[in-house]
Amino acid sequence: MATGDALAAAALETLPITVAVLDGDGEILLTNRAWREFEADETTADHVGHNYVATAAMDADDDEHAKRAVEGLESVLEGDRDAFSMEYPCHSPDEKRWFMMRAGRFTVDGAVRVTVIHLDITDRKLAEIAAEESAEQVREEHRALEHVLERVDGLVREVTDAAVGAGSRDEIERRVCRRLADTDPYVLAWIGRVDVTTRRISPREWAGRDDVPLEDDDLVLDSDETHPAVRALEAGEPYVIQDLAAFEDADRWWPTGADDHYRSVAAIPLTYGDVTYGVLALFAADPDVFDERELPILESLAETVSTALNAIEARRMLTTETVVELEATIEDPSLFVAELADALSSTVIYRGLTYDEGGTPLAFFRVETADPDRAVDAAADLEAVEAASVLTEYEDSVVLELALGNGIVTALADHGAVIQRLDADDRVLDLALELPNGQAARSAYDLLDERYDRVELRSYHETDQPTRTPRDLQSTIETKLTDRQQAALRKAYYADYFDWPRGVSGEELAESMNVSRSTFHQHLRAAQRKLLEELFAGDPTSEA
Incomplete structure (x- = not known):
């Protein structure tokens, strides 16, 4: 039967982590197969008989991690502490790698011995980095959202004041369009109504550039399904074109995608319950404006406008016959x-x-x-x-x-x-x-x-x-x-x-x-x- 030392050495050889045993001066007395194979992959093998601490100290002046390792190993060898551990990068030309070094003090027949273990923690570090990047992305999105909310907070108040404070439907539509067109990044806003008999969408109020007409002709539901206002009303939900320049049907209605002043558009139905009051069309000078943050805000504004229109209509019903x-x-x-x-x-x-x-x-x-x-x-x-x-x-x-x-x-x-x-x-x-x-x-x-x-x-x-x-x-x-x-x-x-x-x-x-x-x-x-x-x-x- 093998002696205790032989059994320990044999077992050490099978471990998948790199292990070395040092004497009281820092000289390597024993290494396992994982240690030798790893060292052979990196440089000339540095095994038994070499002073591990002295070798690490050679890099301490230029390498903060080597300096920490030497200080920690020396404190364990001198008996100031029983154990020391640290994490450090050890990147190769082909991949990023991280390790954790742990040194532990023990004695054999009164002689000081120290085990040095290097554990590959690359997977964990990569996961931590990914988590931090994800957290940073969340923080960035949060900052962007705060910016959006700060920008639209005034818009929400102004549109709400315009809608609630107006005395007629025409005034609501006019004031809302002006408020929206005056707010970056929007450059044009119009509100259209639908005639029951002709099924035409007629833009009634608009605000934006003064050197262009609104629409050349009325839009007819079912006849021009490419128009975002038509699609929004037919589907009963917002319709967005993020880049008019890449939308091949944009030249069928004004403003076209060829005009650099108008690059994206959103159309939002104005509905209250089952009643549809019309559609709001909003143009922006940049593409991809109406994203997942912008659109819910506009939908909320459209609900506010629809509620105000409903209140005006209810008041009109009470005062007319x-x-x-x-x-x-x-x-x-x-x-x-x-x-x-x-x-x-x-x-x-x-x-x-x-x-x-x-x-x-x-x-x-x-x-x-x-x-x-x-x-x-x-x-x-x-x-x-x-x-x-x-x-x-x-x-x-x-x-x-x-x-x-x-x-x-x-x-x-x-x-x-x-x-x-x-x-x-x-x-x-x-x-x-x-x-x-x-x-x-x-x-x-x-x-x-x-x-x-x-x-x-x-x-x-x-x-x-x-x-x-x-x-x-x-x-x-x-x-x-x-x-x-x-x-x-x-x-x-x-x-x-x-x-x-x-x-x-x-x-x-x-x-x-x-x-x-x-x-x-x-x-x-x-x-x-x-x-x-x-x-x-x-x-x-x-x-x-």
């Missing part, structure tokens, strides 16, 4: 009214709309058919219809009550539309809507155009209303009637309960509401009383 009337023809077999007309080979006439106590839309349609059961079955088979029943029967037609899911009727209501006509004949739908403003009208029309195959806008115009409009009366009544009272009144009206002879009995209407006959009449009489009170309000002959 106009509504938008829109009529359209829709050809699409998937629309449930057209489906019903096709299934029954009949004309379907819209009568009205109400909601049950759970908020489900209840639409009423008169269908020309002598077979009520067939009409109910055909309606119940429609995907958009949750339930169908006959409200009134006539000799050659029926009034159907259809409980609808979240379809086109609720979507139009969300856009502020009041359905005046929703009739179908031979798979063609005749639609008439009343909307509170032009933005709501465009939004509703876009909704129809996106959902259905063929939508033709037949008419669009604003209509003056009398001082007290039917809509005013309806809104007032709806606030006074309970849901049950309103449902009873609407059902009775749509089912021709007030005609003579009556088209339906009170018992039948009560059954459709799942209430007793007496309860139905109680709801109906209460609704009628409130209706008459509102109708005769202010009449000196009426009771208070």
Whole structure:
């Protein structure tokens, strides 16, 4: 069996780290294979019998790391410390390398001995350097972001003040464009509106260089899909061209990429909820301006402008007495009214709309058919219809009550539309809507155009209303009637309960509401009383 010294020496040879053992004077007594192979790769092997400390001291004057190594080794040899370690670079012509040297003191039979180990820490150092570079990059990006925020902070305040402080839509657009065009690096800003009937984007306000025109012609949605303003409105999200000089279609609209004054452009839709007020086009003199830091700021500004436009529009609605009337023809077999007309080979006439106590839309349609059961079955088979029943029967037609899911009727209501006509004949739908403003009208029309195959806008115009409009009366009544009272009144009206002879009995209407006959009449009489009170309000002959 090998002696202890022989076993230790043999084990030392197998270690993958470089190891040397020094005597009390710093002379090398023993090295392992890893040490010898490494030294042989670098210079003439410096092994047993050489003084390791003296050799390192030769480089101490010119090498800070060698100086530290000598001082540390001497302190261990002299007994001032038991161990010493340091990290140092040892680069070769082909690669970067780092090592950690560790010296440890021990004794053998009273004689001082020191082990010197060199451990390759290159992978760790490279990882640390990469982490530091990454951290520095983060710090640089943070500094750049702080600069951007500092630059735009004033812009945000100014644009917000301009938007909120303006008294009209034209003034908002004008002041916002001027603020943006006066802010580096932007050189031109314009805001365009969309005409519902012509589908044209018309730049209404702009600010920038005075020696150039704005746009030679109006832009038409769907006709020039290369224009960033068109793309932004069609997609409903910002569209950016970072370098107009490299954009081959830029010469199709002004300003072109060939003009050095305009190198990048961003177009941002101005939307509030489902209503689109237009589009903001912003040009910069340099390429790559609208990056991931710049664009969110502009989107936030666009939201501020849209909110201000909405507030102006809401104020205008409260002080004016106009509504938008829109009529359209829709050809699409998937629309449930057209489906019903096709299934029954009949004309379907819209009568009205109400909601049950759970908020489900209840639409009423008169269908020309002598077979009520067939009409109910055909309606119940429609995907958009949750339930169908006959409200009134006539000799050659029926009034159907259809409980609808979240379809086109609720979507139009969300856009502020009041359905005046929703009739179908031979798979063609005749639609008439009343909307509170032009933005709501465009939004509703876009909704129809996106959902259905063929939508033709037949008419669009604003209509003056009398001082007290039917809509005013309806809104007032709806606030006074309970849901049950309103449902009873609407059902009775749509089912021709007030005609003579009556088209339906009170018992039948009560059954459709799942209430007793007496309860139905109680709801109906209460609704009628409130209706008459509102109708005769202010009449000196009426009771208070």
